[in-house]
Amino acid sequence: MINKKIKSKNSFFWIYAVIFAIFLGIFFFKSSFSTPKKIDQDTFFDILSKGEVQKILVKHKETVLVYLKKDAFLEGSNTYRDFSNENERKFFTTYPLQYEFEIGDLQFFQKKFEEYKNKYNIVATIDFKNQQEYTITKFFFDYGVFFILLIFFWIFIFRRIGATGGGAGGQIFNIGKSKAKLFDENDDVKITFKDVAGLDGAKEEVQEIVDFLKSPQKYTKLGGKIPKGALLIGPPGTGKTLLAKAVAGEAKVPFFSLSGSDFVEMFVGVGASRVRDLFEKAKEKSPCIIFIDEIDAIGRARGKSSIAGSNDERENTLNQLLTEMDGFGTNTNVIVLAATNRSDILDQALLRPGRFDRTIIVDTPELNERKEIFCVHLKRLVLSNNVDIDFLARQTPGFSGADIANVCNESALIAARKNRSEIISQDFLDAIDRIIGGLEKKNKIIKPNEKKRIAYHEAGHATISWLLEHAAPLVKVTIVPRGRTLGSAWYLPEERQLTTPEQMKDEICTLLAGRSAEEIIFSSISTGALNDLERVTKQAQSMVVIFGLNDKIGNISYYDSTGQNEFSFSKPYSEKTAQIIDEEISKIITEQYQRAKKILKNNEKKLSMLANQLLEKEVLFREDLKKIFGERPYPDEIGDMLSTVNSNP
Structure with missing residues (x-):
């Protein structure tokens, strides 16, 4: 499936490249051969005497453009243009060649022109134009190819921007669309609350939100209202995103997942547009849950450290989020979950009841919680009989869930490096030392x-x-x-x-x-x-x-x-x-x-x-x-x- 998508993108790339090359060639071919050739007056009157001039145009009383007859390019014609191939000849029979020369005295030139007409019985005409005049047809003929090239160039560029994250479907017109990933009953999300160890209080809070969406009558019959949102706060690696994934696996309602940075874009107004589009999609799927990871990317307090309006775009995005969460048109069947490790910098308007009604602290695990986390990560490891999980839990105070997962993985790598068939306790101790202190340097030279x-x-x-x-x-x-x-x-x-x-x-x-x-x-x-x-x-x-x-x-x-x-x-x-x-x-x-x-x-x-x-x-x-x-x-x-x-x- 991935290979097909890559081939599709590559095919579009080559199509645009070929079209661009064709128009570029036409533009330069036309411009190179349709540019008037500079001649002098004597050469012009020589051409005129041979009857190959169809008409002349005097511009601003000083410049003369010469248009030749089409039959001037036929076989046997005495022409002042040498053609290198047949395609060049066909082009100039369609677009007559122009010559250009400068004149001094207009009256003298006009008198001489009339003399040549009478002498050689020539039907060529003379026109006068003192200002630049363009018709729509002539303007397109002269500059249309250039504008077509420019349009195709920008379409190509914006498609490339869209394909790398500028908007859904790789189209510039979709740049204001939300990039949230939707999980519903058709998605096989394998992570559940059973896979989340050591967060009993937090699991209870979010489980209640899931239950409310599944059976709201249980709560509303007593006069309760569904909470608008819940904010997960805790240090990095403590399991905030994992908890949200478990909600997606447990909930039988649509689940939109995205990061706070997904709202941020270089174009003005895109962030607010994506917020509106996200909530419109959520309302269509309601009841549903929206999860915004690292919400501090857009939720930072307004007015702090702003320099000459540098934060206007981010603040507009935050204002739109505040309105969607608790405004006149709020849909109460949409719940917002958010996670951050910088709650101290969030805007107070975002934290008030009615928007994020609940604040769930996801702190570093205690001793018993670390033991549960070890049990989850040790299931896939080949352990010796001397591994004491209680001791490992005591050896890792202050470790987050991500740190414990890293310890387990590092211990397996150390055991494999030492060609062991199973992991022993010392491998875990070495892994803890490696993570806390760094790599051991036994070969370091010390006096x-x-x-x-x-x-x-x-x-x-x-x-x-x-x-x-x-x-x-x-x-x-x-x-x-x-x-x-x-x-x-x-x-x-x-x-x-x-x-x-x-x-x-x-x-x-x-x-x-x-x-x-x-x-x-x-x-x-x-x-x-x-x-x-x-x-x-x-x-x-x-x-x-x-x-x-x-x-x-x-x-x-x-x-x-x-x-x-x-x-x-x-x-x-x-x-x-x-x-x-x-x-x-x-x-x-x-x-x-x-x-x-x-x-x-x-x-x-x-x-x-x-x-x-x-x-x-x-x-x-x-x-x-x-x-x-x-x-x-x-x-x-x-x-x-x-x-x-x-x-x-």
């Missing part, structure tokens, strides 16, 4: 003194994380370069909904432990703590400015959840407050840095043992730290589970 510094740096992180109460449990520590890092310590953060100042300070202390260890052992610091310092600064800044966890600033937050200050160049606080904020951020970081140095000095011998083992083995696990430091002073819930992982696979 011995630099490698030693890296070992102590990472040992400092591991030591502090082992000894502090609120630090995340350590999984492993390595000095093998991976991605842009020369070494790393891997943790398993605790999943919590609230965070206390003590927990945040312990995290800051752990991050500063690497540089603290360098200063203690080498009496100098390096640039290796760049990422640590960046994270520390943001953490301390959030404590002071956002969460109100600083005594000196007090219970004040300068965080703007509405995004109104996104493009503001002024700070929401005074210069005096800014100075206090800077001082408090610096104070928090300095205190935790000194705290890390104190803890490491008290455990300097164990720190060196850990660093030396890192230099020897390059990778150490939780069990290795337990041999050096003993049991962790503050046991964590997942300690036993991490201890069961094979540290030497």
